[in-house]
Amino acid sequence: MARIAALTYYPVKGCAGVSADEAALLPAGLAHDRSFLVTGADGTFRSQRRDPRLALIGPEISADGGRLTLRGPGLGRLALDVDASGPRRDVALFGSPYKGIDQGAEAAGWLSEFLGAPARLVRVPPEHDRVTDGRTPGTSGYADSCAVHLLSRSTLDLLNERMAARGGVPLPMDRFRPNIVVEGWDEPHVEDRVRHLTVGEAELGYAKPAIRCVVTTVDQAVGTKAGPEPLRTLAGYRRAAGGGVAFGTKFAVLRPGRVSVGDRVIVGAWGEPEL
Incomplete structure (x- = not known):
């Protein structure tokens, strides 16, 4: 049987996964799956294809999605209040244009230091209508x-x-x-x-x-x-x-x-x- x-589920695309005994399976997948994206300064997504160190970042997301914590060796813990309504930024995923809500300078600085290259963190916006x-x-x-x-x-x-x-x-x-x-x-x-x-x-x-x-x-x-x-x-x-x-x-x-x-x-x- x-x-x-x-x-x-993987709250931040390219970063470590979170194991669950149970979860809500929503239209876009397991709750919180790939709801955040790491981008370069130009908005192009970053992944383990070029940044394998992303695998070492351990994310945690609160049940309501309002609090995101990132942990990485050498940098310790970064806790963020998730911005779900701020200004949208242009992002590109495999050449396709989307929008993301930027999560601020602190997250950008933490990720840039960890990856050794300019990076920003964005959240999928509520109006995301990807097919x-x-x-x-x-x-x-x-x-x-x-x-x-x-x-x-x-x-x-x-x-x-x-x-x-x-x-x-x-x-x-x-x-x-x-x-x-x-x-x-x-x-x-x-x-x-x-x-x-x-x-x-x-x-x-x-x-x-x-x-x-x-x-x-x-x-x-x-x-x-x-x-x-x-x-x-x-x-x-x-x-x-x-x-x-x-x-x-x-x-x-x-x-x-x-x-x-x-x-x-x-x-x-x-x-x-x-x-």
Whole structure:
């Protein structure tokens, strides 16, 4: 029987995740997921692709979203009252224009010192009306694309077996930064074939495969790139027709609701893998 094994949300895009036993799954994903974005001085988003040290920043967000705390080695703790109504700034995410509410000079100075380059912190504004792509359209905050990234333990187990056969070491789940981890699917990559599922009180619709990038080569515990794995091994058996390698699946939220670790994962419709 498939169940939710782990729930993780990422308040600040690119920074460390927060594990939860239960959470509200909203139209844009788990509550507070990717609701903040680190940008350069020009508004272009910063991520672990170029700033792997972002992985070392541990964020905490209050339940009501009004208080954000950042912790980073060497800089200690920064606590902020979240500005949800201030002036909007132009931000760019993969070349697409959005708006963000700047969180002030103190946050900018803390992040700039930690990253060694000019940086600012913005919050997604209430009027954010992003429409995500894929077979089932939806919305999200500052995630790469869709609201929910789902990955099964058996899928990671297969990858680790293949890397071990090449003399590599197993990788933890956090290399892939999923929101929902599923246990109980014995066959790897079952998530590729899921088109509709119910988790707790919520329903999800399939959007597209998760195409992986260089962030998967970042050791999340130390904030440095440790490549070429897992991309080298994935290239041997998970190449996507449109380019890149696929690992995990993206979903849109069809019906919001509470979800908890241990909830059953019920598949309502199946399809053929889109690779």
